[in-house]
Amino acid sequence: MDNIQLIKGSCFELNKEIADESIDLIVTDPPYGMSFVSNIRKIKHRPIANDDNLLWLPEWFKDQFRLLKDNSHAYVFCSWHNIDVFKIQASNAGFQLKNILIWFKNNAGQGDLFGDYAPQYELILFLTKGRKLLNGKRLSNVIRCPKTGNENHPTEKPVPLIQLLIEKSSLQGDLVLDNFFGSGSCAIACSNLNRRFIGHEIDEERFNDANKRVQMILSQTKLF
Amino acid sequence: MDNIQLIKGSCFELNKEIADESIDLIVTDPPYGMSFVSNIRKIKHRPIANDDNLLWLPEWFKDQFRLLKDNSHAYVFCSWHNIDVFKIQASNAGFQLKNILIWFKNNAGQGDLFGDYAPQYELILFLTKGRKLLNGKRLSNVIRCPKTGNENHPTEKPVPLIQLLIEKSSLQGDLVLDNFFGSGSCAIACSNLNRRFIGHEIDEERFNDANKRVQMILSQTKLF
DNA sequence: ACTACGGTTGAATCCTGAA
DNA sequence: GTTCAGGATTCAACCGTAG
Helix, strand or coil, X not given: CCCEEEEECCHHHHHHHCCCCCEEEEEECCCCCCXXXXXXXXXXXXXXXXXXXXXXXXXXXXXXXXXXXXXEEXXXXXXXXHHHHHHHHHHHCCCEEEEEEEEECCXXXXXXXXXXXXXXXXXXXXXXXXXXXXCCCCCECEEECCCCCCCCCCCCCCHHHHHHHHHHHCCCCCEXXXXXXXXXXXXXXXXXXXXXXXXXXXXXXXXXXXXXXXXXXXXXXXXX | CCCEEEEXXXXXXXXXXXXXXXXXXXXXXXXXXXXXXCCCCCCCCCCCCCCCCCCCHHHHHHHHHHHEEEEEEEEEEECHHHHHHHHHHHHHCCCEEEEEEEEECCCCCCCCCCCXXXXXXXXXXXXXXXXXXXXXXXXXXXXXXXXXXXXXXXCCCCHHHHHHHHHHHCCCXXXXXXXXXCCCHHHHHHHHHCCEEEEEECCHHHHHHHHHHHHHHHHHHHHC
């Protein structure tokens, strides 16, 4: 059985195949519910699946709570636009919202150029099921990390950022779940840190890209 | 008539004396609804009035909306603990939530030392009534500013931070409202920037302290 | 190690014009 | 009138390179 499992398909279906309380850590970047299509690039990226509404969110959070072991952590990215919905639904599902972390990016986004402040952060819900201590020294809830990304994955999360979260909340050999792995940053972080990984991605093209990216890392790892 | 008016009493009552659409800008730091009593200091500070629940929030936001001129801005501090309530009630009152700013402090707070990330920011709701452009160059929605404060006012907001918000969203001579002026930072910022100010504080001791602080600034200003 | 400088980028929103 | 789709737009911060 592979330690890094990338599965193509809908997490809403595929989660049913995962046993209750079998996951040590959740790190995921779900659709924000913003119908986001970047307009900055000449070639527009494809819309993000399930990004047009958040009707799936309540059941999804409940499923995450079911899958996670007791005394474990979950990190869920979101934006301030829907922070109220994410916060309320995470609580409804049984999670304790322990903190809201700030991913403070290197450069700002666009938006209303004259009537608004420039967006330069994203939020990360830090959720707990039971009580678990964080590894290592105490960190701030404002985390500075340069953005990565490309035309195919404008919402890609930096591997170093994901690695930080994984190291704070899991040990080697632990099983990490990411229902929306997108560009595959979490899989790569898990590979780098010797965590087991199971992830889902419904978009075929994104799945293939991430698969290539991960396979390249895995093959490099084997070489040394 | 004084340009800087500090009024002792409940804003819920005293707002009734203010005419509709007579305020150019709102900058305020209401009770966060956390029943916050600091354990850090030897002399525990007195509980914050109206901090045991947020039942007053819907009507308060509606009143703020009534008082504010069209095409104007409001800045309301809050913490992530109740961001959902603040966000929803601000919208219900008619405001557009244009952004959520991050006040990124220089040093972190306490809290759960082993099971949590250290709190190092506070949130500021950036609300609009109608459309108004920001003055000056485009700023990030993450604002770095060192924390100030003392034993009497553990939640004191830095004058430079308040001045930044006031300068972005108002002109000289404009009238700024702060229903919960606490340590009086907003009054001082207004004095420094030649804005008119009207503010309320229900706690007698805090009112007196702020009054002294402001009178000292005003008397210094007159000397030169 | 430090400074200077050019190149690149951005989970967006507004406005316009067509339907 | 109203909705909707598509195009145009900021500049500050950061990075990499060179001196």
